[in-house]
Amino acid sequence: MSKNKGVNDLETAIHNTSEIGRLRRVLLHRPGQELENLMPEYMERLLFDDIPYLQEAQREHDAFADCLRQSGAEVVYLVDLVAASLTDDAVKQELVRQFLDEAEVQEQRAREMLSELFLSLPNREMVSQMMAGVRKSQLRETDQARLKDYLAATAGDYPFVIDPMPNLYFTRDPFATIGRGVSIHKMHTKTRNRETLFAKFIFKYHPEYKSVPRWYDRGETTSLEGGDILILSPEVLAVGISQRTQEDSIDQLADTILTESPTFRKILAFDIPKTRSFMHLDTVFTMVDRDKFTVHPNILNDITVYVMELDENRKMKIRQEEGRLEDILKEHLGLDQVTLLRCGEGDEIDAAREQWNDGSNTLAVAPGEVVVYARNYVTNRLLEEHGIKIHTIPSAELSRGRGGPRCMSMPLWREDLQ
Numbered sequence: 001m002s003k004n005k006g007v008n009d010l011e012t013a014i015h016n017t018s019e020i021g022r023l024r025r026v027l028l029h030r031p032g033q034e035l036e037n038l039m040p041e042y043m044e045r046l047l048f049d050d051i052p053y054l055q056e057a058q059r060e061h062d063a064f065a066d067c068l069r070q071s072g073a074e075v076v077y078l079v080d081l082v083a084a085s086l087t088d089d090a091v092k093q094e095l096v097r098q099f100l101d102e103a104e105v106q107e108q109r110a111r112e113m114l115s116e117l118f119l120s121l122p123n124r125e126m127v128s129q130m131m132a133g134v135r136k137s138q139l140r141e142t143d144q145a146r147l148k149d150y151l152a153a154t155a156g157d158y159p160f161v162i163d164p165m166p167n168l169y170f171t172r173d174p175f176a177t178i179g180r181g182v183s184i185h186k187m188h189t190k191t192r193n194r195e196t197l198f199a200k201f202i203f204k205y206h207p208e209y210k211s212v213p214r215w216y217d218r219g220e221t222t223s224l225e226g227g228d229i230l231i232l233s234p235e236v237l238a239v240g241i242s243q244r245t246q247e248d249s250i251d252q253l254a255d256t257i258l259t260e261s262p263t264f265r266k267i268l269a270f271d272i273p274k275t276r277s278f279m280h281l282d283t284v285f286t287m288v289d290r291d292k293f294t295v296h297p298n299i300l301n302d303i304t305v306y307v308m309e310l311d312e313n314r315k316m317k318i319r320q321e322e323g324r325l326e327d328i329l330k331e332h333l334g335l336d337q338v339t340l341l342r343c344g345e346g347d348e349i350d351a352a353r354e355q356w357n358d359g360s361n362t363l364a365v366a367p368g369e370v371v372v373y374a375r376n377y378v379t380n381r382l383l384e385e386h387g388i389k390i391h392t393i394p395s396a397e398l399s400r401g402r403g404g405p406r407c408m409s410m411p412l413w414r415e416d417l418q
């Protein structure tokens with residue numbers, strides 16, 4: 001693929017064979033009203049540590065999108081993709097029906113009213129309303145009299161009929177593009193599981209995306225999240241065994257990918273500590289260049305790497321690797337040298353502070369060129385000292401959701417590495 005080819009010429013829907021090939025098309029979600037539906041009482045369950053100031057978060061997010069456009073990527077928004085997947089009324093009704101099932105709205109009258117509310121809106125607005133959640137007070141404005149008793153009886157003081165989905169701006173997690181296919185995820189938490197319904201509709205109905213091969217599906221019984229999936233090369237995937245991703249899911253993913261994808265030969269499963277601050281592999285480890293990676297120094301002693309590959313009888317072999325992470329990466333990626341760039345320059349305090357705000361979570365737009373949060377200046381300086389070109393984006397509000405540039409993006413198309 002030549003660099004000056006227009007994005008409209010990208011001939012397949014999905015193409016993602018590395019972490020660092022030039023980014024040509026990327027999926028984002030601009031944070032919306034769902035953030036205005038965060039309340040201190042329910043924040044923890046909704047996986048937030050604080051309430052971002054929406055206007056500022058949107059400004060920061062727009063700066064992120066601009067930065068990606070300036071580096072040559074087309075930015076596609078989740079609401080638009082979902083809206084374009086609703087190709088006729090029957091599909092739109094199917095989405096509403098499943099959405100209400102998964103939001104656990106069982107009472108018939110409530111379902112009817114909510115369906116009416118959603119279906120009265122144009123596609124794009126309907127999808128935004130689903131994302132934002134529905135406050136009881138909104139319903140009361142539309143047709144309170146009929147539902148008042150039901151609402152008082154079923155939901156008590158709880159102010160929502162349908163919960164918001166504030167984590168949607170982390171488009172990295174509910175599904176992941178791998179090679180020319182996609183894995184749609186079963187999420188670790190109930191609050192994020194509804195997010196994958198949008199992916200289901202995109203990959204079932206969107207004219208451009210409906211025939212993309214599927215590596216994993218939301219109906220699986222064990223959790224897998226995109227923040228744990230890193231494409232180290234067209235042959236090698238890294239997958240985190242983490243707070244969010246279970247071993248069984250990796251076995252399942254490995255089975256499908258290693259047997260069905262034309263390029264992937266090996267999966268490196270990284271067993272990392274299971275805690276909130278390191279929820280996914282990409283919160284402690286990202287690839288910034290062919291032979292350079294960011295890493296959170298505090299986990300270097302706590303990572304175990306397993307190699308999964310098919311033997312000559314196409315049976316899965318799994319073995320534990322010994323030794324330093326640098327050497328393991330060198331061996332499996334066929335490199336002479338690997339440099340691990342330590343978050344916070346390895347200082348205990350700077351590392352902890354910057355990792356908490358996603359200092360190790362970089363998004364490569366090309367080999368050796370990454371988008372990072374401006375606030376992580378110690379780590380950023382180290383990247384520059386190692387010849388990495390950095391694009392800094394503002395991050396006072398976005399970082400309150402505990403995710404950085406990589407978490408906030410899902411590459412749909414990257415150029416192959418030469």
Ligand SMILES: NC(=[NH2+])NCCC[C@H](N)C(=O)O
Pocket residue numbers: 047048167170172173192226227228279280282283401402403404406407
């Ligand atoms: N790929 C990532 N590291 N995503 C971060 C997601 C953050 C989000 N608040 C969650 O807890 O799910």
